[in-house]
Amino acid sequence: xxxxxxxxxxxxxxxxxxxxxxxxxxxxxxxxxxxxxxxxxxxxxxxxxxxxxxxxxxxxxxxxxxxxxxxxxxxxxxxxxxxxxxxxxxxxxxxxxxxxxxxxxxxxxxxxxxxxxxxxxxxxxxxxxxxxxxxxxxxxxxxxxxxxxxxxxxxxxxxxxxxxxxxxxxxxxxxxxxxxxxxxxxxxxxxxxxxxxxxxxxxxxxxxxxxxxxxxxxxxxxxxxxxxxxxxxxxxxxxxxxxxxxxxxxxxxxxxxxxxxxxxxxxxxxxxxxxxxxxxxxxxxxxxxxxxxxxxxxxxxxxxxxxxxxxxxxxxxxxxxxxxxxxxxxxxxxxxxxxxxxxxxxxxxxxxxxxxxxxxxxxxxxxxxxxxxxxxxxxxxxxxxxxxxxxxxxxxxxxxxxxxxxxxxxxxxxxxxxxxxxxxxxxxxxxxxxxxxxxxxxxxxxxxxxxxxxxxxxxxxxxxxxxxxxxxxxxxxxxxxxxxxxxxxxxxxxxxxxxxxxxxxxxxxxxxxxxxxxxxxxxxxxxxxxxxxxxxxxxxxxxxxxxxxxxxxxxxxxxxxxxxxxxxxxxxxxxxxxxxxxxxxxxxxxxxxxxxxxxxxxxxxxxxxxxxxxxxxxxxxxxxxxxxxxxxxxxxxxxxxxxxxxxxxxxxxxxxxxxxxxxxxxxxxxxxxxxxxxxxxxxxxxxxxxxxxxxxxxxxxxxxxxxxxxxxxxxxxxxxxxxxxxxxxxxxxxx
Numbered sequence: 001x002x003x004x005x006x007x008x009x010x011x012x013x014x015x016x017x018x019x020x021x022x023x024x025x026x027x028x029x030x031x032x033x034x035x036x037x038x039x040x041x042x043x044x045x046x047x048x049x050x051x052x053x054x055x056x057x058x059x060x061x062x063x064x065x066x067x068x069x070x071x072x073x074x075x076x077x078x079x080x081x082x083x084x085x086x087x088x089x090x091x092x093x094x095x096x097x098x099x100x101x102x103x104x105x106x107x108x109x110x111x112x113x114x115x116x117x118x119x120x121x122x123x124x125x126x127x128x129x130x131x132x133x134x135x136x137x138x139x140x141x142x143x144x145x146x147x148x149x150x151x152x153x154x155x156x157x158x159x160x161x162x163x164x165x166x167x168x169x170x171x172x173x174x175x176x177x178x179x180x181x182x183x184x185x186x187x188x189x190x191x192x193x194x195x196x197x198x199x200x201x202x203x204x205x206x207x208x209x210x211x212x213x214x215x216x217x218x219x220x221x222x223x224x225x226x227x228x229x230x231x232x233x234x235x236x237x238x239x240x241x242x243x244x245x246x247x248x249x250x251x252x253x254x255x256x257x258x259x260x261x262x263x264x265x266x267x268x269x270x271x272x273x274x275x276x277x278x279x280x281x282x283x284x285x286x287x288x289x290x291x292x293x294x295x296x297x298x299x300x301x302x303x304x305x306x307x308x309x310x311x312x313x314x315x316x317x318x319x320x321x322x323x324x325x326x327x328x329x330x331x332x333x334x335x336x337x338x339x340x341x342x343x344x345x346x347x348x349x350x351x352x353x354x355x356x357x358x359x360x361x362x363x364x365x366x367x368x369x370x371x372x373x374x375x376x377x378x379x380x381x382x383x384x385x386x387x388x389x390x391x392x393x394x395x396x397x398x399x400x401x402x403x404x405x406x407x408x409x410x411x412x413x414x415x416x417x418x419x420x421x422x423x424x425x426x427x428x429x430x431x432x433x434x435x436x437x438x439x440x441x442x443x444x445x446x447x448x449x450x451x452x453x454x455x456x457x458x459x460x461x462x463x464x465x466x467x468x469x470x471x472x473x474x475x476x477x478x479x480x481x482x483x484x485x486x487x488x489x490x491x492x493x494x495x496x497x498x499x500x501x502x503x504x505x506x507x508x509x510x511x512x513x514x515x516x517x518x519x520x521x522x523x524x525x526x527x528x529x530x531x532x533x534x535x536x537x538x539x540x541x542x543x544x545x546x547x548x549x550x551x552x553x554x555x556x557x558x559x560x561x562x563x564x565x566x567x568x569x570x571x572x573x574x575x576x577x578x579x580x581x582x583x584x585x586x587x588x589x590x591x592x593x594x595x596x597x598x599x600x601x602x603x604x605x606x607x608x609x610x611x612x613x614x615x616x617x618x619x620x621x622x623x624x625x626x627x628x629x630x631x632x633x634x635x636x637x638x639x640x641x642x643x644x645x646x647x648x649x650x651x652x653x654x655x656x657x658x659x660x661x662x663x664x665x666x667x668x669x670x671x672x673x674x675x676x677x678x679x680x681x682x683x684x685x686x687x688x689x690x691x692x693x694x695x696x697x698x699x700x701x702x703x704x705x706x707x708x709x710x711x712x713x714x715x716x717x718x719x720x721x722x723x724x725x726x727x728x729x730x731x732x733x734x735x
Contacts, residue, residue, distance in 0.1 A: 005026070007035060009033065012033065016038045018040070020043070020045070021047070023048065026050050026051075035059045040067070041065070041105070042116035044061055044117065045119045046122075056129075057130030063135075064148065065107060070114055070146075071095040072093055074143045079109070079167065079168075079209045080144065081093060081107065082094060082096065082106050082107060082148075082179050083146075083212030084201050085210045086177065086201075087175070094242075094243040096149070098229065106167075110139075112139040113136065114148060115135050116149075118132050119149075119152075122155070123155060126158075129159045131162045132161070136181075137168050138169040144170040144209060147164075147199060151183070162197075163185075163198065164199075165183055167200065169203040170203075177236075180209065180210065180213075181199055182212050182214075183197050183213070188218065199212030200236070208240075211233035213231065213242060216228045229252075231255045231282065232255075236257075240260070241260045241285065242259060243261075249274075251275065253308075255277075256282045259278075276294055276295050284310050284311070286310070291371070292318050294319065294321070298321045299321025303323040306325065311342070312341045312342060316344070318344070320346070322347060326354070327357040339360070343366075344365070350385075350386075351384075354389055357390075358391070361393070363377075363401055365377070378401060379403075381406040382407060385411050387418065389414065390417075397422060399422065399423075400446050410428060410432070413433045416437070418437075421508060422509075424441065429514070437521070437523070438525070441543075442507060443506075443507065443527070444541055445492050445494065445506040445507065447506075458499070458534035459503050461538075461562070461568035462496075462503065462504075462538045464483075464506065465483075466571030466638040467479075467571050467602070468539060469593065469600030471496070471567045472633075477568070480637075481639045484641060487574070488544040488576035492528045493570075494506050495531050495562065498533045503538065504537050504564070504570065505528065510542070514545070517552070519551075520555040523556045524557045526540060528540050529562045536599075539571040539572070540593075543557055547579040549580065549582075550584070552586075553585055557588075559574060559605045561594035562602075563596065564597070568594075569593050569596040572602060574608075576609075579611045589607040591624065592629040600635075602636045603627065608624075620650075620651035626656030627659040637660045639661070640665070647668075655677040656677075658680045659682075663685050665689065671692040673695060679724065681705070682704060685706060687711035688712070692715040698719060701720070702720060708728065708731040708733065
């Protein structure tokens, strides 16, 4: 070992060596000096007491790795891998250890070499104000090569220079960039190092490579030891991931600028990330069989803001902060979620989604207070969920299987917040959908349904509470309705297929079980989807509400059918509301079937209430129909069917304008103490049925029309005015 090895100002020293070790008590490169290895392979090791690389001095082993070979070598258009996987979904392997770097270089492609190797070991101070470069070469005829290796171990690291192990770019159309390399810095003191550490994936117009790994291990004043890992891809979006090997716990994980990281280690032990940082563009993925503890010392008093996306894959477990806040300053990406749960989430009790934040809860996901109390798949239990302005929570959108959401305290959907689902049961003491908030199961039924429609003709609308409308070509749905009006338990049905278009999806099924207070000031909906071209509209779904105590609000509960052009409109769905306490809901039910430009409108859906009414002892039954917001070449039709009954009595029967309702069940006597109906509506009293409206009144003015069939019976008050525009009375009329 020499005492001093110095390269003077602007001097260049070249070694015709592939592997070079320099041992010197003091190693110094003055400003603008260069150290070059001229062989194809470039692997340099510096050891000593103090090492100084002054401003703009350069040690460059870029392109000093393998050519068309190496553990992570790529073939064809795929990028080579090392710390990060190469672009174009490269099948080449990542390799090496993020902490204790192996004596390896980057891997190559057909026309480009990977980055070389630099290792610095000093017992004293390392000062880097210049550049240590181990980048990969760029490619013009294949995928990019992968970046190289830089390792530093010392007592003190200082300076403002640059360390770089970037993957190689590719200019070949359809090829992938090379993966980034690995940097590991293990120095007792690093507070005076302000330089840049770069491990970007290689650029590509098609698929950039994934970032490499940057590991730093150091102590702060007081002796606290820190282990940080940074994954930064310079804003390049790619499907490829960075792989972190050899690291079971980290003090700070920083994933930013479109970096994506997966840990590879001992899955029998828990991975610990004490603090997770980022810029809302990075991703940490927890894979099958892995268990992570993430920022568990945070989120006890105030919510922990998640600044890096977390994906918990099926079979993975993530222990998260007790209180979690999901926000995102970039709301432009429609397919980006800040949290995706396909597996198990542990310990999270409160979740707030707001200000551009998005969360996805998969149908197979579940939760638990700890690992010993995990619920079955399809169940999520928390103290509370708040979805506020510009927040989005999607629950089990991949499946129509029932998903159960259990709240110990509350579920809140505030102004501008949206929850989407397909088949959802919510158990909670309190649920609030505030003004401007949305709880939507629109188009929730992924199944194709059975409405009539075939290639070459237009499709009928799907049926549910109301009959799906006939198409312009007179295709009709064989199912006039689904289920009784007193229940809301079915998903909506799809419309029939058109000539080239699929029938629109039916609405989903929402079941709200509330023990204290339900407040609806916003919109709760399970509408059917609208159809394109000649396909039929989907029918509305179901919304079932059971409240042990009270319900209030002035919002909208909707099960509207989907619209169509030349197909039929979808029938409206079904709503059931059962409230044992005070019923102060002053909002509206949207029950309309879907409109149809040249086909028949869908029939009205139903809303059935079993609630308290002022000045009336006990609870009463109310039934609503309304097709006033629907248009078609023919009006839609809804049915009153009470299977296995000969007498049924309601307190209130309310029928909106432009609504046709048929009393359908043979031998049924249907009584409505109070009938309210629109002037453009018609009640059809079918053969072998009896209808008794306003039966306790001596006088009544009835504003809708009646179509009394020859064997039907209409029992009216002794004094009555029929104000409907076009009544037809062929059957028995009595008072």
